[in-house]
Amino acid sequence: MTAYAIGHIRPETMNEDILRYIEEIQSTMDPFEGSFLVHGRQVEVMEGTWPGTVVLIGFPDIERARGWYASEAYQALIPLRADHIAGDIILVDGVPTDYDASKTAANLREAAGL
Incomplete structure (x- = not known):
């Protein structure tokens, strides 16, 4: 079953560290078959508030999503x-x-007795 890494990101001023992160993140996802579905797009808020952007990465399953996040490459x-x-x-x-x-x-409904 597909699993997702979701980021609610509130970016500050762009700098070299952030650019390096963006340049290198894909290589950390590749061994786990991760792919961007949404990356840094502005959201259209229909209800409530949502400051910032959203990132959505798909993985074949939760084990690979966890493996990517815990990987030495991504942790670095x-x-x-x-x-x-x-x-x-x-x-x-x-x-x-x-x-x-x-x-x-x-x-x-059944569990709540309603």
Whole structure:
């Protein structure tokens, strides 16, 4: 099942460390079959607030997403970003291709006794 690394990034002023991070990140993802689905695009806020941009990276599964994040190569790059850009990074499993939200609602309804 596809898994995702999601970054909510609030960039500061561009500098050499950030540029190096951007230049080198793909090579850290390649061994784990990671690919950018969204990278640094501005969001269109429909509800609430969302300062900054979003990054979405897809991986074949959560194990490879975790492996990428924990890898020596990526860990070495993190300070280049984290020292200059505020943000939140999460890993999350996707849903199967046959996912049906109404079944989830029925299970939640039953569990809650509603």
